[in-house]
Amino acid sequence: MPKSMTGFGRAVATAENRTFRAECRSVNHRFLELSIRMPSAFNVYEPMVRAKAQDYVSRGRVEIKVIDETGGTSRARINVDRELARSYLDALMELELMTGMPSPDRIGWLSRCDGVLCAGQEDEDDEFVAELIVEAVEGALQKLNEAREEEGAFIAKDLLDKVAEFKEYIVLVEERAPEIPSIYREKLLARAEELLEEKRPEWYDDQRLFAETALYADRASIDEEVTRLAAHISALEEGLRSSEPVGRRLDFLIQEIFREINTIGSKAGDLVLTQTVVEMKTLIEKIREQVQNLE
Numbered sequence: 091m092p093k094s095m096t097g098f099g100r101a102v103a104t105a106e107n108r109t110f111r112a113e114c115r116s117v118n119h120r121f122l123e124l125s126i127r128m129p130s131a132f133n134v135y136e137p138m139v140r141a142k143a144q145d146y147v148s149r150g151r152v153e154i155k156v157i158d159e160t161g162g163t164s165r166a167r168i169n170v171d172r173e174l175a176r177s178y179l180d181a182l183m184e185l186e187l188m189t190g191m192p193s194p195d196r197i198g199w200l201s202r203c204d205g206v207l208c209a210g211q212e213d214e215d216d217e218f219v220a221e222l223i224v225e226a227v228e229g230a231l232q233k234l235n236e237a238r239e240e241e242g243a244f245i246a247k248d249l250l251d252k253v254a255e256f257k258e259y260i261v262l263v264e265e266r267a268p269e270i271p272s273i274y275r276e277k278l279l280a281r282a283e284e285l286l287e288e289k290r291p292e293w294y295d296d297q298r299l300f301a302e303t304a305l306y307a308d309r310a311s312i313d314e315e316v317t318r319l320a321a322h323i324s325a326l327e328e329g330l331r332s333s334e335p336v337g338r339r340l341d342f343l344i345q346e347i348f349r350e351i352n353t354i355g356s357k358a359g360d361l362v363l364t365q366t367v368v369e370m371k372t373l374i375e376k377i378r379e380q381v382q383n384l385e
Contacts, residue, residue: 266358309357
């Protein structure tokens with residue numbers, strides 16, 4: 091069964107007093123859009139996280155959040171940008187000489203200068219941290235996919251029920267289709283006889299009228315449209331049983347189904363068939379709304 095595009099997953103990876111938690115949530119989107127949030131100290135690992143996400147998800151808006159839960163055992167420290175601090179101090183001393191006014195608290199002022207003090211991490215094994223982050227993210231993506239598969243199965247089952255109902259309408263159309271040309275021909279002949287009842291021109295010929303009426307009636311045939319419609323529905327049903335990402339393909343099939351239904355409705359001037367076409371449009375619109383949720 092295809093996957094839904096909505097879901098949530100969470101996982102934790104712990105080793106050597108280091109703990110990372112990853113959360114993944116996804117919603118509907120036409121394409122794949124990734125949003126990755128993690129502490130700035132670990133931004134260097136974002137490409138790895140992005141590549142891992144693309145292995146698991148092909149469509150939808152996915153938000154991945156990585157949290158460092160090491161807590162009190164964190165190796166965080168405050169780093170001093172010595173070069174920047176010296177530049178600020180030189181500028182301050184030059185300003186003091188220009189104004190003749192010494193600064194009462196150079197250290198306090200310097201500590202508040204942008205970029206002089208910044209939070210960082212003590213040196214640690216980059217490969218170890220990367221593996222731990224990827225482990226947490228991969229676990230969360232697996233949980234996300236489990237949720238998406240579960241919801242996708244429910245959606246696919248409901249859609250297959252609707253497709254089965256739609257196929258019943260196709261049977262009604264197939265049964266009615268052979269009668270359409272004759273119904274159309276009878277209407278044309280009746281109308282022609284009504285118009286020519288009082289006065290018939292010299293060129294009027296019953297055989298010619300019958301031939302022209304038959305020609306127009308043949309154009310009202312919907313056999314080809316019904317055949318294509320049945321083929322599209324079979325392809326739709328097959329896609330709903332597939333485990334591959336089929337959302338875009340199903341979108342296209344539904345567009346083609348709408349096209350065939352509209353053609354049938356416009357060609358068949360028959361009340362029974364028109365009512366069936368209305369029911370088919372209503373049902374296929376419900377199917378289209380739910381297909382939007384599939385990957």
